[in-house]
Amino acid sequence: MHSPTIPIKLTDRQEQFCQQILGAKSAAEAYRIAYGVGQKVSEAAGPRLLGSVRVKARIAQLREFESASQRVTLPFLTAGLYRAARLAEATSQPSAMAQALLGVAKLHGFLVDRQQLDVLVRRPSPSPESPDEMSEEQWLAAHSIPQVTTTIDLEPEGSEPSEYSISIEPEPQVEQKDE
Numbered sequence: 001m002h003s004p005t006i007p008i009k010l011t012d013r014q015e016q017f018c019q020q021i022l023g024a025k026s027a028a029e030a031y032r033i034a035y036g037v038g039q040k041v042s043e044a045a046g047p048r049l050l051g052s053v054r055v056k057a058r059i060a061q062l063r064e065f066e067s068a069s070q071r072v073t074l075p076f077l078t079a080g081l082y083r084a085a086r087l088a089e090a091t092s093q094p095s096a097m098a099q100a101l102l103g104v105a106k107l108h109g110f111l112v113d114r115q116q117l118d119v120l121v122r123r124p125s126p127s128p129e130s131p132d133e134m135s136e137e138q139w140l141a142a143h144s145i146p147q148v149t150t151t152i153d154l155e156p157e158g159s160e161p162s163e164y165s166i167s168i169e170p171e172p173q174v175e176q177k178d179e
Contacts, residue, residue: 019062027046078107085100
């Protein structure tokens with residue numbers, strides 16, 4: 001047998017035959033579609049090709065890939081929750097039944113979980129005695145890093161300033177009070 005991770009190589013027509021078999025076609029019909037032959041030829045050759053070891057292995061491999069790639073869908077989940085609700089009802093477990101039905105309601109948008117979060121946001125402070133409320137300007141004045149700037153003149157002396165001149169003036173530093 002071949003490894004399920006490495007696809008089995010077949011001719012294009014054999015691969016198309018396998019795909020038609022997966023599409024629920026009979027061996028004769030799949031052969032007729034894949035090879036474009038008449039009814040009598042396909043009735044004889046279809047079952048013979050279906051008996052081939054490599055074709056059987058490829059069909060099994062495609063079925064395995066197909067089942068692995070099936071996704072969880074809303075109808076699948078809904079059916080599962082309804083089965084759980086019926087089982088809970090049959091075993092006299094009303095709480096479990098209610099949970100399953102609530103799950104169905106949430107899946108279909110009839111119930112929405114809402115949570116309210118109350119959060120107290122404080123800006124970081126080096127002092128535990130700092131006030132609880134402070135404007136952004138006050139905080140920036142108390143905790144910002146002073147900017148040190150310099151002037152760079154790229155123009156020769158006596159010429160007009162151009163777009164390449166950079167002039168940055170120092171900002172005054174804020175003194176912090178010690179309490």
